[in-house]
Amino acid sequence: MxxxxxxxxxxxxxxxxxxxxxxxxxxxxxxxxxxxxxxxxxxxxxxxxxxxxxxxxxxxxxxxxxxxxxxxxxxxxxxxxxxxxxxxxxxxxxxxxxxxxxxxxxxxxxxxxxxxxxxxxxxxxxxxxxxxxxxxxxxxxxxxxxxxxxxxxxxxxxxxxxxxxxxxxxxxxxxxxxxxxxxxxxxxxxxxxxxxxxxxxxxDGPTTAFAQSKRLIGQAHGLSLDEALEAEALGQVRCGSTSDHAGAVAAFLNRQAPVFTGR
The missing domain is CATH 3.90.226.10 (2-enoyl-CoA Hydratase; Chain A, domain 1)
Structure with missing residues (x-):
């Protein structure tokens, strides 16, 4: 050993x-x-x-x-x-x-x-x-x-x-x-x-989006449909509050590749 x-x-x-x-x-x-x-x-x-x-x-x-x-x-x-x-x-x-x-x-x-x-x-x-x-x-x-x-x-x-x-x-x-x-x-x-x-x-990707996605998948089978939909809504707000999301939207509109920082 x-x-x-x-x-x-x-x-x-x-x-x-x-x-x-x-x-x-x-x-x-x-x-x-x-x-x-x-x-x-x-x-x-x-x-x-x-x-x-x-x-x-x-x-x-x-x-x-x-x-x-x-x-x-x-x-x-x-x-x-x-x-x-x-x-x-x-x-x-x-x-x-x-x-x-x-x-x-x-x-x-x-x-x-x-x-x-x-x-x-x-x-x-x-x-x-x-x-x-x-x-x-x-x-x-x-x-x-x-x-x-x-x-x-x-x-x-x-x-x-x-x-x-x-x-x-x-x-x-x-x-x-x-x-x-x-x-x-x-x-x-x-x-x-x-x-x-x-x-x-x-x-190199959107860390918060990955984290929220893992969380939603992991808990989905224990939730009702309404609970799952509410969890998605909360997850989107969390992701939408990141600079990664704002930067990626701006990059898309400017026809540029997004750069994710994990923030």
Whole structure:
């Protein structure tokens, strides 16, 4: 296990979080989960970060929970072993889904179990062509965590989500995209560069509009129609109060390209 389980790099307004245990295909130990939880929380509130990339080292993304460590934790009972769901997985996924900036997953290899949950908690994904994905949970007698009970059926529908959790079969990135998991594929050595380019494109965009859009989508299923319409009205006022909006309207009228500052 590396001494730095999660590496954080900032290049301008883009922050890259890299799971950094290639020897174990970036399996999630307690140290890795704590480091990732804290790193995600930090970039979520850092106003200098306008887009985030989540990736794994050495062409792996994430194998999921480190099962050797999990087996040891089980000796203390299930309550103790699965405290990690509330302490680590849930806050990581909550912040990925709700942070007011776009998050892109660069999935260059192994992506199963909690790794799949992390990838689906991001807003967009760049997959290595042909990379294999799996839920993997029922193969060891478990059910969903890392938000997959929400994000997987939300992307592929209830019936497909049941198939993937009940039978636990692996599937390719190309199948995932065809089923509705947003993303694109690239050659393995182009996955991270492509993800970084997309993140930079988003970092150069209207930050407040992105934040409000994520918020509206995230809460829509829990609102009535009237509540959703009111939330849209409030979101538009918030976006309309920014200099980004005023500047973009002026640029349009002057037949110029808009420049967004995030303000």
């Amino acid at each position: 590396t001494d730095t389980p999660v590496v954080v790099d900032r290049a301008g307004a883009v922050a890259t979080l890299t799971l950094n245990d290639p020897e174990h295909r970036n399996a999630l130990t307690g140290a890795a989960k704590e480091a990732l939880r804290d790193a995600v929380a930090d970039v979520a509130t850092d106003e200098g970060v306008r887009a985030v990339v989540l990736t794994g080292s050495d062409r792996a993304f994430c194998l999921g929970q480190d099962l050797a460590e999990h087996a040891e934790a089980l000796t203390g009972g299930a309550e103790a072993a699965f405290a990690t769901v509330r302490e680590h997985y849930s806050p990581i996924v909550r912040n990925l889904l709700t942070m007011p900036k776009p998050v892109i997953a660069a999935v260059g290899g192994t992506c199963v179990g909690a790794g799949l949950g992390l990838a689906l908690a991001c807003d967009h994904r760049v997959f290595a062509s042909g990379v294999k994905l799996a839920t993997a949970f029922t193969g060891i007698g478990l059910t969903f965590d890392t938000g997959l009970s929400v994000t997987l059926p939300g992307a592929v529908g209830d019936a497909r989500a049941k198939e993937l959790i009940l039978f636990g079969r692996t599937f390719t990135a190309e199948e995932a995209i065809a089923w509705g998991i947003s993303g694109e594929t690239a050659a393995a050595d182009e996955v991270l560069p492509r993800a970084l380019a997309l993140a930079q494109q988003l970092a």
